[in-house]
Amino acid sequence: MNNKLFLSDNLSGQKRCFEPCRYDRITIYACGPTVYKVPHLGNFRSFTIFDTLYRFLTYLYPNVIYVRNITDIDDKIIDQARAQNIDPKLLTNSVIESFSMYCEKLNLLPPTFEPKVTDFMNEIIADIQTLIINGFAYEKSHHVMFDTTKYDDYRKFCKDMNTCTGARVEVSVLKNNENDFVLWKPADDFGWDSPWGYGRPGWHIECTSMSRKILGFPFDIHCGGQDLIFPHHTNERAQGWGLCKTECANYWIHNNFVNIDGEKISKSLGNSFDLEELFLDYNPMVVRLFLLSANYKHPLHFSSYAMKNAENLYNKWHRKCHHYNIIGCGRPLQSVVDALSDDLNTPLAITRITEAINDQDNINSQIDVEEILASLDLLGIKFYDHEIDKEINDLINKREIARQNKDYVQADEIRDVLLSRNIVLEDTKLGVKWYKK
């Protein structure tokens, strides 16, 4: 492997050279959505970043297994379903459908596995039993709690974090220790039978059971939003250790948030908005480019100005490249590979692509065009398909005839018609070019 990949591992707090467990089987797990509501732009930043990581790992290694789960049982799902007076399954299916549609629009590759929690209930129950047997969990009033004092390394993620004085914590009487957390809890309805009664799993055990079953411990990379560091990933480590006496993952990657008006976008803050609204104004590829325009560890500020920036850049790329529809051949630019190798530096990769595109000589060279297109593919950026092109090209040809006849009225009419469909024309010495606004 010529290119060494460096990743900021949050557990060690250091940027480390990536050494996979096995070169022939790279394993990566990303915490996916809880489907009580369609994920918002901030959620999709995470999925887009890890999709890009998946794409890059796939470029570097022959076989990459990418797992992104779907949490389809949870208190919020129950609450939301009750509020709408519908079956939770109906709710989750509908949200999953929208989620999949947005994933497709944003050109997120399907993960190798996309497990649902409800399909892993046997594994979850078995894992909780194992934790009890191994002495890491205790049963109390039909609950099963994880005993955090049994795991010496519990605080590695959050070192000296004071968990007591934060005010938001109410220590339940069920807990033997303040950090203990729920593995299983009783449920009135929407539950499963278990040795501890009818109930459902706590939030953290599901990812442990699914990742262990599908990937095995330790797998290579565990990723998610930075709000998951504590408690979710902290507790996953504890559970993994309790089950297997091993780390569950070798690298922990966390992305920063999308901010709007100086605050993170969040479902609970109520400042999130549906991607559908965004897609009315912007091409999904513009949204993807925006989401990759900042380093994943840094906050990304959402504004119409920032979106406009991304749109302008995308249009520029499109204008220069979309006529070269070459797919699946060529290697990406070395400069782009270098940028991504350094902790997935997507803003720098975007810069490198722009530099290459700005260099007219490159555009005249077929091989370099392929390099640019392969680089765009690494970032998951694509242009349009030929079907639409044909209709547009027909109109453009009609307008060219009008222009040759100096019938500028008709020529401008056609241009306006296309413009109303957000197609912008350019008359160049090499012919007419168009791009989509």
Added chain:
RNA sequence: GGCCGAGUGGCAGAAUGGUUUAUGCAGAGGACUGCAAAUCCUUGUAUGUCGGUUCGAUUCCGGUCUCGGCCUCCA
């Protein structure tokens, strides 16, 4: 209160112990165009603050200020 992260031009956002600090957008002037658009050429503006290390720091270290995040809902 504890812990973590971030402060770069009008905006977004990279990089770097050193003669000239990207890239894109926006601005100004010019070329080109049936009109445009795009493109090309020219062009101005920045490293929160105070110290320290150094021949030299925006970059390393320390203080400080500001902002954001986590502290059992969260990507």
